[in-house]
Amino acid sequence: MPWCETCDERLGTDELTDEGRCPFCGAEPLEHRSSPWYFKFMVVATVIYLGYRAFQGMTWVIHHI
Numbered sequence: 001m002p003w004c005e006t007c008d009e010r011l012g013t014d015e016l017t018d019e020g021r022c023p024f025c026g027a028e029p030l031e032h033r034s035s036p037w038y039f040k041f042m043v044v045a046t047v048i049y050l051g052y053r054a055f056q057g058m059t060w061v062i063h064h065i
């Protein structure tokens, strides 16, 4: 998702001008500005959560065999 640093605005690909610039200020938007760290954080958090739940499930199974 393109990101305009000047407007501090997330831009839809269809919102960009024909030159691929910000329609509001004309600056060249940055690609994938602030989403990667957030996306990585979400992935890491999900993996940790699922790992924790799997660990819980294994513990439950071990105690109930």
Ligand SMILES: [Zn+2]
Residues within 6 Å of the ligand: 004, 005, 006, 007, 008, 009, 022, 023, 024, 025, 026, 027
């Ligand atoms: Zn802009």
